[in-house]
Amino acid sequence: MGRRGKKKGRPISGWLVLDKPWDFGSTEAVSKIKWLFKAEKAGHAGTLDPLASGMLPIALGDATKTVPYIMDGRKVYEFTVAWGEQRNTDDLEGEVVASSGDRPDRTAIEALLPRYTGVIEQIPPAFSAVKIAGERAYDMARDGEVVDIPAREVEIHRITLLGCPDADHAVFEVECGKGTYVRALARDFGRDLGCYGHISALRRTMVAPFSEDAMVPLTDLVALEEIEDDAERLAKLDEYLVPPGEALGMLPRINVSEDQAHRIRMGNPIILRGRDAPVATDDACAFVRGQLLSIGEVADGEFRPRRVFKG
Structure with a gap:
């Protein structure tokens, strides 16, 4: 070998x-x-x-x-929607596939937003990395194939209209969960408002934590x-x-001794003692001397390492 x-x-x-x-x-x-x-x-x-x-x-x-x-983790985006055109990519890169001379006013836009808050059904853009029968949707779309992506649930925690700089544009901020396509939001806003729309600017400002x-x-x-x-x-x-370790603040934390750390490095479970120990969880992280040592599960009074860090 x-x-x-x-x-x-x-x-x-x-x-x-x-x-x-x-x-x-x-x-x-x-x-x-x-x-x-x-x-x-x-x-x-x-x-x-x-x-x-x-x-x-x-x-x-x-x-x-x-x-x-x-x-x-949750994500926050600030984005601008340009009204009047729907594009096949749902952003500035694509070709115009529909257009309208109508423009929504602020009242109509704000009335629409509650429909997009909470768990909603969303169809990802045709030009996206979603896989269909093993192929990326954007590869199929570029080859001229009709891309039929089923709707899926995504969660929108909040969405705010930040302003309307002119009749052709509106600026939003959205906090959303995994798998949300902001380009699809712009597309769907435009369709619901009867004027079409696409993303003209997009900036991500947070990925929790x-x-x-x-x-x-x-x-x-x-x-x-x-x-x-x-x-x-x-x-x-x-x-x-x-x-x-600072990226794992959402997980229960267990501080372990040097002896326990040695067992974990060998791939062995350790017995948890004390009233503050997690009872049962699929994901917890173990620290030694303030450094991340392992991610694992807690069950039957034990921490069972699944991933061990070199430290």
Whole structure:
């Protein structure tokens, strides 16, 4: 058997809360961050379209094990709808497929919003990453195929009309759950108001548990390339990383001793004692000396590790 190749990159671990620039793909952004940090591995939590800007949490190293928990977090978007045209992509990139000279007033827009609050049925855009019989919807749409995506439930926690800068545009803020397509909201608003509409600007300002003030502009990171000394440059970059454990505030936390930590590192369960110990849960995280050690389940008075972090 051949020897495994040595991993390239540094074994760093943490989250970078990137402020992704407009006209820059999510995959492109992850590659850029992985290269800047010289990281072994990287991944992101929640794709942003190239024409969207804002928060793109990027996990480096062991933090990639926490990606599913960030994917499930609430998200906040600020977006502008341009009235009068429906486009096949539901944003500025697409071709116009329907148009109208009608424009909604503020009263009509605000009256519509309660229908889009709570758990709603939403049909994702034809140009989306949703899989149909194993194929991505956007690949089928680009090939000229008719894309029939079934409606699915998404949750809208709140939606607010921020303003109407002119008759052709309205600006909104929405807080929503996993799987919500803001482009589909713009499309459906336009249809319901009888004037058509598409996204003309989109910015994500929150992916729970990360807040807007945690975002780091890509230009700040790129500027550090001017530092010639590798060690100094990488140390400056690492200051922007958020420890993996800080992304798991939604999970019950268990503090363990060094002896217990050793058992967990070996993949063994530990017995939980004390009245503050979780009774039973599918997901909990164990910490040792303030550092994330493991994610696992609690059952029958035990913590059973499922994912262990190097620390």
